[in-house]
Amino acid sequence: MMRVAYLFAIMLMAASLGCTGGKETPLSTKAVATPPPLTYTPPMIDTKEAKALFEIKCSLCHSLDRPTSKKMSYDGWLSTVHRMKSNGAPLTDEEAEIIAAYLAIEYPKEEV
Template sequence: MIGVALACGLTTAGASAPADAPVNLPPDPGKAVVTKTCQSCHDLDMVTEARHTAPEWTSVIQRMRANGAELSDDEAKQAQAYLVKVYGKSG
């Protein structure tokens, strides 16, 4: 329970931009895939605030595809490469 409270607190504490401020994703070939696919269900802040390792991003993308995200295998690879490059963490 404490872990959930801490996670929620850290998530809200890190959000400093107004809710309606546009998220500016760094340019990259995978940007269009991430914007189109992720933003169809999520606020892009959710994506940009997440920090995952390469295997974790792969798992997230697989889970989103299982939940209905329409991504070809090539698009999934582009999205994963972009997210690891721009929003990845080492580990």
């Protein structure tokens, strides 16, 4: 019984230490500016060569109808291709940019 009372006293002291009366920092009322979205400029490409690169590199891991069922901007495609690269797709940074540019031309994000 004494042990339970001792543990209870320690827990009570620990809890009270967390309740010290420190100063609260008021939340800022300043408006925070939203930074402009990141946009990357796609490289100039030869679409026939880019299509061949896309077909060769992307078909190593999945069917080609998988990526072509999506519609994205160049930024979206570049992010997707870099994600594939981080998953093990054998691509250089230049090849990733070319494939993203090709996909952005052939399968662009539909404007609403």
